[in-house]
Amino acid sequence: MFSSATKIKGQGVGSAYTELIQLLKKYFADSIDVQINNFGRADISHYHTIDFKFYLSTFLPNRGRKIGYVHFLPETLDGSLKIPQPFKGIFFRYLISFYKRMDQLVVVNPSFIKDLTRYGIPRSKITYIPNFVSKESFYELPEKKKRKLRENVEIPNNKFVVIGTGQIQERKGVADFIELAYRLPNIQFIWVGGFSFGKITDGYNQLKKVVNDPPANLLFPGIVERKKMNEFYNLADLFLLPSFNELFPMSVLEAFSCGLPVVLRDLTLYQAIIAGSYLSARNVDEMERGIKELVGDERKLSELHNKALEMSTKYSEDRLAQRWYSFYKEQTEMVKQ
Known part of the structure; x- marks a missing residue:
């Protein structure tokens, strides 16, 4: 190797x-x-x-x-x-x-x-x-432990939480993730990741300003050790990756393995590998609409949860x-x- x-x-x-x-x-x-x-x-x-x-x-x-x-x-x-x-x-x-x-x-x-x-x-x-991904590294925690994790970061249990992960850069669609936080102030947004390549990251100057001074409902915990990522996924109700281009993002598989409902940008490349297992959105307006529809819709969330676990078995x-x-x-x- x-x-x-x-x-x-x-x-x-x-x-x-x-x-x-x-x-x-x-x-x-x-x-x-x-x-x-x-x-x-x-x-x-x-x-x-x-x-x-x-x-x-x-x-x-x-x-x-x-x-x-x-x-x-x-x-x-x-x-x-x-x-x-x-x-x-x-x-x-x-x-x-x-x-x-x-x-x-x-x-x-x-x-x-x-x-x-x-x-x-x-x-x-x-x-x-x-x-x-390995089920030993990424897995769904019991509700009691999920509630404890939220208490540790001072997020109320009745708050709907949307998580995204990956490098903070233009290609990942982080700007749209930030825009959604502004549009949906009653929802908690968390983006786990950082500027892995520093100032040569595309969009660094604009994104860095928001990371340094985010809206009240948006957290940027930075780059987190991989062994701690399972806890962050289990904090959330929904995983959102608004990337404009990907190959096969590990973060989606990690979210699936934790049983998280998933929302992705409508990219052709996903159709070949995970079709039917996530909610698709073409732009930030559709992402906003999709999140609003999911909040409080336990039936739809449960359906996406089950599809996530099916995918996690397929790509185990x-x-x-x-x-x-x-x-x-x-x-x-x-x-x-």
């Missing part, structure tokens, strides 16, 4: 990487020898991040099968980072060059297979394996373990051929 994803906290790439490492150690410790950032001989070299030293390592002998995890594409980085030209163009070309160095790519959303082929990568070199650690093992086994066989 090659990764620097955990060096920068509060990003989904690190969460996906951590989940996979935990899965392999839990299920296959006796059959798969996992080494982290070790440039020694290997049957498989699995690259999770695109560090330049990792790129150079692809030219070394004894790398085995080179596997690239596609967590983002050039188009999904727009709205995330402010990279001036010509550096933006250079970086995007480097990203695609990195992917082309791989023997096989793994995408977390099948809708991105077509995008990769447009960059000249053969379809035969692309495998779809979705993200997943248990179900994805065998798929990863089979994939690695196939790749190992190709090394021997």
Whole structure:
């Protein structure tokens, strides 16, 4: 495994990487020898991040099968980072060059297979394996514990709470999340996350002003350790992710695993992976209308709660373990051929 994803906290790439490492150690410790950032001989070299030293390592002998995890594409980085030209163009070309160095790519959303082929990568070199989360890390707490968590942060039990998570940036739709807090003053909004990449974050100056001086019903607790995130999800009545572009957000899977009803922006890419399990909204007006309709509608909330748990089973650690093992086994066989 090659990764620097955990060096920068509060990003989904690190969460996906951590989940996979935990899965392999839990299920296959006796059959798969996992080494982290070790440039020694290997049957498989699995690259999770695109560090330049990792790129150079692809030219070394004894790398085995080179596997690239596609967590983002050039188009999904727009709205995330402010990279001036010509550096933006250079970086995007480097990203695609990195992917082309791989023997096989793994995408977390099948809708991105077509995008990769447009960059000249053969379809035969692309495998779809979705993200997943462990039920040991994200799970629904009993009502008594939920009430206690609210008491700890001084949120009344009768207050409807909407939570969003992820980096604070334009692409995540945080500006719309803030707008909804202004429009719905009787609802408590919480956005868990921060500026993981500092001032180069797209929209930093405007968003930072609100983070420093939010409306009374909007909390920004900042970047939270992943092991504490389960508590934040269990504080809430509803999960809202107003992102304009995603691959397969880990935060949605985490919310599902905690049984939270989910509201998402109407993006085509979600239809391929979680269709029918969430409330869809095209813009901030529809998000406002959807939230208002859900407040007090126990039947609809219960329906979305059940759909969330169904999705959490579908994208659970248990179900994805065998798929990863089979994939690695196939790749190992190709090394021997």
